[in-house]
Amino acid sequence: MASEKSLSYVPLSSAINPSFFSKLSQLKLEVLKSEEKFVPIWGYTKLINDLNLPVNLIEVDSTSFNLHFLEHETHIPFYGNVQNVNTIEKFKNCDKQLLVDLEGAKFHEKLMNGDILKNPSLINWFHLLTYADLKKYQLYYWFAFPVLQNIVLRIARTCNITEEFSDNLVNDLYNEFKKLDSNQKPYFAVVKLQNFVQVNSLYETCNDWSFFKERELYFAFINFAPADNVGSNLRLYAACLVHFHPDLGNTEVNFIALNLGRNKDGVTLKSSTVYKLKLPDNASIDWSRWLGWEKNEKKNMGPRFVNLKKSIDPEEIMELSTDLNLKLMKWNMVPNLNLNKIKAAKCLLLGAGTLGCAVARSLLGWGVRHMTFVDYGVVNSSNPVRQSLFTFQDVLDSKPKAQAAADCLKSIHPGVVTKGYQMSIPMPGHLVNGEDIQEAIESVEKLDKLIDTHDVIFLLLDSREGRWLPTVLGARKQKIVINAALGFDSYLIMRHGIHVENATTPQAHNTSSRDLKSISGVNLGCYFCNDVVAPGNSTKDRTLDQQCTVTRPGVSQIAGAYAAELAVSLLVHDKGVAAPAYYSSKNNELDVDETEPSVLGLVPHSIRGFISSFEQFCPATEKFTNCTACSQFVMKNLFLNGTQFLLSIFNDSKQLERISEVPKYCDSIDNEAILDEEFSDWEIK
Amino acid sequence: MSLFNPEDPFEIDLISITERAAVFNVEIKRINAKMDNAIMSYKDFVTYIEAILAISNSTSDYWKLNVVNDNKFLTKKQSVLLENPEDINERLIATFEYHVVYNISYAVPVLCFDVWNQNGSRISLEDYWKYNKHLRDFNMHDTLTQTDHPALNRPIFAFHPCKTHEILKGFARTSKNPIVSWLSVVRHFVHLELLETYIKNC
Numbered sequence: 001m002a003s004e005k006s007l008s009y010v011p012l013s014s015a016i017n018p019s020f021f022s023k024l025s026q027l028k029l030e031v032l033k034s035e036e037k038f039v040p041i042w043g044y045t046k047l048i049n050d051l052n053l054p055v056n057l058i059e060v061d062s063t064s065f066n067l068h069f070l071e072h073e074t075h076i077p078f079y080g081n082v083q084n085v086n087t088i089e090k091f092k093n094c095d096k097q098l099l100v101d102l103e104g105a106k107f108h109e110k111l112m113n114g115d116i117l118k119n120p121s122l123i124n125w126f127h128l129l130t131y132a133d134l135k136k137y138q139l140y141y142w143f144a145f146p147v148l149q150n151i152v153l154r155i156a157r158t159c160n161i162t163e164e165f166s167d168n169l170v171n172d173l174y175n176e177f178k179k180l181d182s183n184q185k186p187y188f189a190v191v192k193l194q195n196f197v198q199v200n201s202l203y204e205t206c207n208d209w210s211f212f213k214e215r216e217l218y219f220a221f222i223n224f225a226p227a228d229n230v231g232s233n234l235r236l237y238a239a240c241l242v243h244f245h246p247d248l249g250n251t252e253v254n255f256i257a258l259n260l261g262r263n264k265d266g267v268t269l270k271s272s273t274v275y276k277l278k279l280p281d282n283a284s285i286d287w288s289r290w291l292g293w294e295k296n297e298k299k300n301m302g303p304r305f306v307n308l309k310k311s312i313d314p315e316e317i318m319e320l321s322t323d324l325n326l327k328l329m330k331w332n333m334v335p336n337l338n339l340n341k342i343k344a345a346k347c348l349l350l351g352a353g354t355l356g357c358a359v360a361r362s363l364l365g366w367g368v369r370h371m372t373f374v375d376y377g378v379v380n381s382s383n384p385v386r387q388s389l390f391t392f393q394d395v396l397d398s399k400p401k402a403q404a405a406a407d408c409l410k411s412i413h414p415g416v417v418t419k420g421y422q423m424s425i426p427m428p429g430h431l432v433n434g435e436d437i438q439e440a441i442e443s444v445e446k447l448d449k450l451i452d453t454h455d456v457i458f459l460l461l462d463s464r465e466g467r468w469l470p471t472v473l474g475a476r477k478q479k480i481v482i483n484a485a486l487g488f489d490s491y492l493i494m495r496h497g498i499h500v501e502n503a504t505t506p507q508a509h510n511t512s513s514r515d516l517k518s519i520s521g522v523n524l525g526c527y528f529c530n531d532v533v534a535p536g537n538s539t540k541d542r543t544l545d546q547q548c549t550v551t552r553p554g555v556s557q558i559a560g561a562y563a564a565e566l567a568v569s570l571l572v573h574d575k576g577v578a579a580p581a582y583y584s585s586k587n588n589e590l591d592v593d594e595t596e597p598s599v600l601g602l603v604p605h606s607i608r609g610f611i612s613s614f615e616q617f618c619p620a621t622e623k624f625t626n627c628t629a630c631s632q633f634v635m636k637n638l639f640l641n642g643t644q645f646l647l648s649i650f651n652d653s654k655q656l657e658r659i660s661e662v663p664k665y666c667d668s669i670d671n672e673a674i675l676d677e678e679f680s681d682w683e684i685k
Numbered sequence: 686m687s688l689f690n691p692e693d694p695f696e697i698d699l700i701s702i703t704e705r706a707a708v709f710n711v712e713i714k715r716i717n718a719k720m721d722n723a724i725m726s727y728k729d730f731v732t733y734i735e736a737i738l739a740i741s742n743s744t745s746d747y748w749k750l751n752v753v754n755d756n757k758f759l760t761k762k763q764s765v766l767l768e769n770p771e772d773i774n775e776r777l778i779a780t781f782e783y784h785v786v787y788n789i790s791y792a793v794p795v796l797c798f799d800v801w802n803q804n805g806s807r808i809s810l811e812d813y814w815k816y817n818k819h820l821r822d823f824n825m826h827d828t829l830t831q832t833d834h835p836a837l838n839r840p841i842f843a844f845h846p847c848k849t850h851e852i853l854k855g856f857a858r859t860s861k862n863p864i865v866s867w868l869s870v871v872r873h874f875v876h877l878e879l880l881e882t883y884i885k886n887c
């Protein structure tokens with residue numbers, strides 16, 4: 001090779017691992033939000049380069065955000081910062097020169113305070129500017145591998161390492177290299193002696209400079225370009241050396257560009273190159289002017305762009321985008337919202353009809369990942385138009401509704417854990433005898449187990465008495481029970497109280513201010529509390545149009561949505577199922593702040609609405625002492641007699657009234673008064 | 686208080702990862718039981734990949750052993766400069782991540798891989814074919830498909846195991862490490878670099 005030639009350098013090349021984007025998204029959503037600060041990340045390159053690559057790739061992936069770099073045995077770390085800006089304009093318009101100059105100034109500081117000398121691997125550094133459009137899975141990014149401007153190294157001599165080092169010395173060099181601390185491996189000093197080589201850190205060399213400068217000294221570095229080329233990091237290395245040892249300025253200094261390769265015997269350094277280079281004068285080095293922004297694929301000075309939509313697993317995309325919408329809501333509207341609590345909630349939907357479908361869709365939107373359906377019916381031809389989880393094909397297949405609903409959820413979002421059970425729920429007044437007894441027992445046991453294994457129980461059945469057993473079991477097991485019921489143009493959504501062993505009679509309403517009253521969530525009434533008559537076979541005497549639940553189509557959508565929203569409000573409330581329900585005794589509008597709200601606001605006991613007048617209000621009532629479902633009497637019987645008690649109720653619903661001591665109660669109060677009382681709840685101010 | 690018989694056979698069934706692992710183990714046992722006519726048991730597979738790993742570690746090669754759901758497999762990441770044989774100016778740097786995994790139903794190892802561009806976007810099979818002469822010459826289109834990774838349960842490219850079966854049969858009795866022999870055959874289709882050391886020692 002000709003002498004007195006200046007070196008040409010191969011710039012480093014960046015590579016993004018597909019896992020990087022997901023991690024960056026997560027960082028933005030969970031930590032950075034709309035901050036644009038610098039976040040330290042790792043890049044890394046292989047110690048032994050892949051065979052035919054023109055230059056080492058500096059890769060970033062999901063592990064780049066880890067605190068520590070762990071792959072020192074096989075990789076060399078690059079220190080860097082990523083700055084994710086919020087808008088494409090900011091990405092385009094920010095001053096790139098200023099950016100590398102400022103980052104370069106930080107490097108210079110580390111050089112001055114000795115950090116670089118102690119840890120020369122800091123010479124391998126980069127900066128990464130990004131703009132991530134999370135909704136479109138697009139990433140604009142630009143890497144800089146900064147080096148100083150105007151560093152010129154002239155070649156005085158160059159040869160293969162084997163021309164200056166015997167085979168034994170080359171092997172020796174590799175063995176000594178392996179012993180170096182990982183931070184010292186990329187840049188170190190070599191003293192060549194007669195029969196062996198001595199390897200020292202730059203720090204050791206500097207401390208004893210007067211000794212080392214008299215030896216046959218080589219400054220070694222890991223070359224990021226294939227042999228015969230040199231990685232651009234050499235310039236920064238040379239500038240640092242002149243800073244450590246100003247007497248090296250304007251002199252010729254030996255370098256070894258290490259290229260690790262493999263041969264039959266393992267790893268070899270034989271393709272490394274020795275350079276004798278004339279270094280610049282220390283005073284001539286300007287530490288304030290940097291360059292190093294990477295060229296893009298078109299070899300232009302410009303950022304790179306990638307659309308990762310096709311690169312991320314579609315299920316992962318689904319998961320990311322559902323979470324994204326929720327998280328946007330979280331940090332824009334409700335910063336304290338605990339999304340994980342909602343995501344983790346296991347929901348049991350009893351009934352997979354219009355209400356079941358509507359509730360499931362809303363829960364899905366909230367990020368609920370675990371839903372179980374129970375329904376006895378199969379999809380029939382009148383269902384798909386009103387019940388949003390079914391299609392005509394389900395009708396043709398006579399698919400059980402519970403199964404069809406679960407399958408549909410899966411097809412909407414494969415990440416959902418869902419299952420459908422085709423089973424009937426035993427009801428009071430629906431006679432059970434003979435062979436049916438075993439079946440009824442099994443149904444009760446199944447339902448019992450399902451309620452045990454879920455956190456929120458939705459009662460979305462189309463008959464009143466079907467709600468009785470889950471109401472009783474839900475209260476007994478202290479679960480969140482959300483009940484939704486429809487009239488032709490009205491709806492009722494309510495949450496139930498829970499059973500508490502040996503509870504005293506519910507406290508009177510606490511008055512905190514004016515006409516504001518509250519009832520502890522524990523003591524709230526259930527669906528049956530307002531009925532004195534026990535649930536019986538309500539479908540028995542109906543005509544056909546009464547048996548089909550005929551409602552205005554929007555009612556089930558509204559009610560389903562409210563049921564889901566009520567459940568979510570309750571889930572994120574600090575007190576959960578015990579969250580108190582506030583109401584105004586004079587039907588005045590409530591000041592939400594006074595109602596111990598959840599982060600989402602008020603958590604009412606019930607929501608009653610009428611489409612005919614488009615009106616709605618939120619009354620609250622306490623448990624009824626003689627309730628045929630949630631009273632102490634029923635709970636006690638259930639505790640003492642279990643399934644036998646339930647069977648007797650299925651066969652004779654009137655028994656319930658006796659157990660709950662309803663007749664006694666009726667004797668004591670006159671019926672008019674009850675009606676009046678209930679009506680006053682309903683009246684609009 | 687539990688109201689009902691706790692030994693109810695009824696189970697809430699969630700196909701969780703642990704259950705998948707359990708299913709996997711049962712399958713392994715089933716397959717090992719009828720090993721006489723199978724090509725490679727999971728146990729043998731593990732022995733072979735561990736031998737590969739040992740050589741990799743001694744030569745600073747990049748094979749890594751992964752264990753997911755009790756399922757062991759090898760991975761290696763490698764970047765390659767690809768050139769379109771028909772247009773030398775069309776070049777790209779592709780990064781491959783190879784997975785050598787066990788397929789229980791075929792009782793053979795499977796070579797799976799992901800491949801992406803320098804910017805992290807995945808390279809489609811169509812684009813990939815353009816750059817791979819071997820694939821086109823050997824008409825491998827049919828055998829290279831997208832499938833579910835046996836251990837990670839996510840989509841990944843793979844050679845269909847039926848061909849693997851054929852190739853392995855040839856080595857079953859003669860090779861010390863049939864996985865290495867098989868890799869030395871299929872590696873050309875996926876630019877996988879395989880050091881001579883592996884072939885020499887197996």
Ligand SMILES: [Zn+2]
Nearest residue numbers: 526529627630
């Ligand atoms: Zn009640």
